[in-house]
Amino acid sequence: MSAPSNFDEFLDGIWKQNPIFVMVLGMCPTLAVTVSAVNAISMGLATTFVLGASCLLVSLLRHSIPKQVRIASYIVIIATFVTVVDYAIQAISLDLYEALGAYIKLIVANCILLGRAEAHAAKNPPMPAMLNAIGMGFGFTLGLFAIGCVREILGAGKLFDISLFGPHFQPWVVMVLPPGGFFVLAGWLIVFAAFDHYKTKRTLGVQA
């Protein structure tokens, strides 16, 4: 088996190993900040930045980090970039900063980051490591956006703060509450599982 090309590394995270819909990682921000599409995208992009930067650094330092202290070292690297993002968002938009709340700082505890650093970046050269990380980040953003869209449309009748149904829209209160996050996430998981099921069936049918 030949080594996957850089482009494949990038696509992996977006589709085949999508962190939300396939690996089901990073559920904490997935359920908490997807109340609106804007929140979801900014959370996703912030995570993408931290992922790309920290995986690049981890990969560059992979020969100099002693095995015994690698987890602590990864966390220090990740925490550094999370601090950068934290201040950057605060400077760009205070509203957004307040909407995302503690979840920006909690990116450091997001399992996707440590997972990527440990499972991929520490074993691969910088270029594929960073591409894979950014792909994962975009996949994560995509997942958050898919959930955020549904929750914002049903929960507030808006998308990107633009009213879709006029002033008489009846908001589905449950969608902006925590249960809504679970319902929508489950809904998307069912859609992807069904898609996967039909694809497998079709492939098998062609072979037979």
Next chain:
Amino acid sequence: MSQIELRAAPHQHSGSNVPTIMRNVVYSMLPICAFSVWQYGLSAALLILVVTISCLAAERINSTISGTADTLSDWSAVITGVLLALTLPPSFPLWMGVVAGFTAIWLGKSLFGGLGQNPFNPALIGRAFVQAAFPTAISTWVPAFTPNRFVECIPTTLTAPFMSPPDIVHWIKLQGMDAFTGATPMARWKFENVSASTMDFLTGQVTASAGETSAILILVCGLYLAFKKYLDWRIPVSVMGSAMLVAAAFHLVQPDRYPAPTFVLLSGGLMLGAWFMATDMATSPITPRGVWLYGALIGIVTVMIRYFGGLTEGVMYAILIANAAAPLLDQFNQPRILGETRGKS
């Protein structure tokens, strides 16, 4: 159900099967539906019809997608639909009823593998979802016996999909019912300390959900099912008994603060819940002792939510909680196997 005593073989088949039982449950609910339509007119009729049809549609779509056998003919979706409609307020907008129906079947039943696999009562899942999604619409009450109820709908019934229902305060005034408070007896008790009379409850002269008003009618229909052995009589008896006991204890200690036990028994959805919701075969325990505990849990939790919770009504959540406890109750109440020594697990 009540006759499953888990005895040793040989067993004889009683001849009843799932569709027969389900069909009889539907028949037994027809008088309650009829009374509801007589009380609230066109709106109640449309609500029951639309919710039932959406449950059937959800069931059909599900069996088409999953490629399983058509499960419409076992009548279970009809029960879910009718029960769900009876727990909704008669002024509930129809499009929200459709949402409730689809949620009930898909989230409450299909996802778990269909009839018999569902851990929670599907109708109550549907109601819990719309209660969380549309808290205003589900607590909007209208007076019964309005003069034009058979020719015109309550204005909220025909709300366009995804739109919020119009304000009906003006419409209620037009009905010439100035004394109408717009609150259920339980809300009035909780917030204004006014108790409704027992006679009003028995004959359905109170504000409530579409099918919860007449205690006598529910009792008769439930007794029919119990007599035909399609439901376990222990469940309603223990639900109502435990609720009354707890309520009586509170009433004895502080009569001016807590209402009489009959009020607790007859108000809200306790009767409908005890006879038709808690007795769902898939979600209640099997062994007699488990069933007693299950009913008692529902009764106690209901009274606790009503007295100390933020909600005015607690039957729905009490039954859902007891549903969740049912497998555990079954596990702890297995009958002793012949020859096994007592106290040994």
